Amino acid sequence: MTLPPEEPRDAHEPRPAEPAGSGGPVPPAPQEPAPPREDSGNRFIDTSSGRDDGLNKCPRCGSTEIEYALGAKALVCSHCRHTWNEQNAEKLFGLDSSIAELQGHTLASGTADVREDLTMVTLKCQGCGAEVVINAEQSVQARCHWCRQTLSLNTQIPNGAVPDALLPFQLTREDAIARIEEFAGRRRTFAQRRFKEEFVPENVMGVYIPYLVVDGNMHAVLTGDGEVTTREYTVTVGSGDNKRQETRYDADVYSVQRAFDLLVDDLTVESAERFDARDNSAATNNILNAVQPYDVENAVVYNSHYLKNFTSERRDLNVRDVDHLVEEKFLSIARAKVQPTVRRYDRGVRWTGEGVAVRGTRWVSVYVPVWLYSYAESASGDSLVHYIAVNARTGTTMGSIPVSHPRIFAAACAGGTIAGIVGLVVGLLGFFA
Ligand SMILES: [Zn+2]
Numbered sequence: 001m002t003l004p005p006e007e008p009r010d011a012h013e014p015r016p017a018e019p020a021g022s023g024g025p026v027p028p029a030p031q032e033p034a035p036p037r038e039d040s041g042n043r044f045i046d047t048s049s050g051r052d053d054g055l056n057k058c059p060r061c062g063s064t065e066i067e068y069a070l071g072a073k074a075l076v077c078s079h080c081r082h083t084w085n086e087q088n089a090e091k092l093f094g095l096d097s098s099i100a101e102l103q104g105h106t107l108a109s110g111t112a113d114v115r116e117d118l119t120m121v122t123l124k125c126q127g128c129g130a131e132v133v134i135n136a137e138q139s140v141q142a143r144c145h146w147c148r149q150t151l152s153l154n155t156q157i158p159n160g161a162v163p164d165a166l167l168p169f170q171l172t173r174e175d176a177i178a179r180i181e182e183f184a185g186r187r188r189t190f191a192q193r194r195f196k197e198e199f200v201p202e203n204v205m206g207v208y209i210p211y212l213v214v215d216g217n218m219h220a221v222l223t224g225d226g227e228v229t230t231r232e233y234t235v236t237v238g239s240g241d242n243k244r245q246e247t248r249y250d251a252d253v254y255s256v257q258r259a260f261d262l263l264v265d266d267l268t269v270e271s272a273e274r275f276d277a278r279d280n281s282a283a284t285n286n287i288l289n290a291v292q293p294y295d296v297e298n299a300v301v302y303n304s305h306y307l308k309n310f311t312s313e314r315r316d317l318n319v320r321d322v323d324h325l326v327e328e329k330f331l332s333i334a335r336a337k338v339q340p341t342v343r344r345y346d347r348g349v350r351w352t353g354e355g356v357a358v359r360g361t362r363w364v365s366v367y368v369p370v371w372l373y374s375y376a377e378s379a380s381g382d383s384l385v386h387y388i389a390v391n392a393r394t395g396t397t398m399g400s401i402p403v404s405h406p407r408i409f410a411a412a413c414a415g416g417t418i419a420g421i422v423g424l425v426v427g428l429l430g431f432f433a
């Protein structure tokens with residue numbers, strides 16, 4: 001498994017110190033290198049503990065007829081009406097322990113590699129002993145055809161279909177529809193007529209999107225050259241017709257180094273290729289990014305009954321598929337952190353070496369809820385699909401709407417006409433004054 005490198009990619013020996021009184025918070029001594037971790041020993045957090053494969057029962061009556069009810073914002077047993085939510089995952093699995101103490105890579109069970117050969121999973125019904133096959137690609141639940149019990153895929157190991165934790169839906173479908181209509185309404189002038197006419201509230205789908213959530217304990221080192229203006233003056237250059245004034249600057253150049261510890265809490269990355277924001281062929285994927293953030297600290301322990309009546313995307317990216325992206329994000333967080341400490345370099349700092357030494361990471365697989373409305377711009381198959389997405393926790397709404405070009409033209413013309421009339425009125429007033 002290729003995980004983030006243990007050593008800074010490009011951390012040089014510390015350069016000669018900056019001029020005295022530089023003011024930047026430079027630690028005097030180089031930091032200790034990350035201690036060696038025990039062999040390739042990744043640590044694992046067992047998030048499936050204490051739960052059997054198969055029957056996922058009501059804790060009061062033992063029924064498997066359970067649904068997530070949005071009205072109650074809880075799981076409801078349709079047999080005895082018992083209402084409950086699973087425990088907070090962070091607390092139960094100790095995911096809230098100090099990030100500063102993370103060493104090596106800690107992986108929750110739900111982040112185990114996706115295995116394509118395990119899309120069909122056979123469960124032994126604990127009700128009657130029958131064997132029932134679940135296609136984990138499409139569903140995590142099936143009914144036993146003998147005793148009608150609902151069987152659920154509860155164990156995270158099989159194939160990446162089962163996350164460690166999830167955030168249940170908070171916003172109702174009605175809330176989501178209202179927000180989508182409002183979002184589209186504000187852009188009504190430019191939206192295609194067909195888009196407005198064909199808005200079908202029934203097509204607003206509740207979807208769980210898989211994310212990998214990462215905590216990171218790292219040491220960042222950035223080195224570069226910073227410039228401070230010492231003089232600004234104008235000179236005359238050229239001669240004859242070509243004679244002109246030019247502004248010149250004198251600047252002192254300093255070697256700049258910043259080295260600091262950095263703790264990152266709950267960085268989220270998409271783990272379904274379909275929704276990978278880097279795929280620019282479908283720029284609408286960025287919409288899912290735009291409805292972030294999610295309050296992943298409130299995620300509850302996975303229970304497949306939360307997924308009933310919603311669709312869910314299966315995770316198909318492994319930790320190693322996204323670790324370079326995570327490292328990039330770590331690096332850009334480090335760059336942003338450094339910015340306030342280099343203000344005195346008024347002509348900027350050019351970073352020539354930058355790297356993060358990752359001391360420890362912790363990975364958890366979490367499903368987050370989104371209400372999604374999709375619309376194909378043209379009726380033909382290869383058309384651009386537009387999405388409006390609503391964060392089903394916070395209500396944040398973002399989307400792309402097919403734009404009608406004739407309408408933009410009409411609006412531009414109308415604007416021009418009004419400006420023309422105003423000009424005319426002002427002109428007349430001037431005339432009569
Ligand atoms: Zn019950």
Ligand SMILES: [Zn+2]
Pocket residue numbers: 125126127128129130144145146147148149
């Ligand atoms: Zn059965």
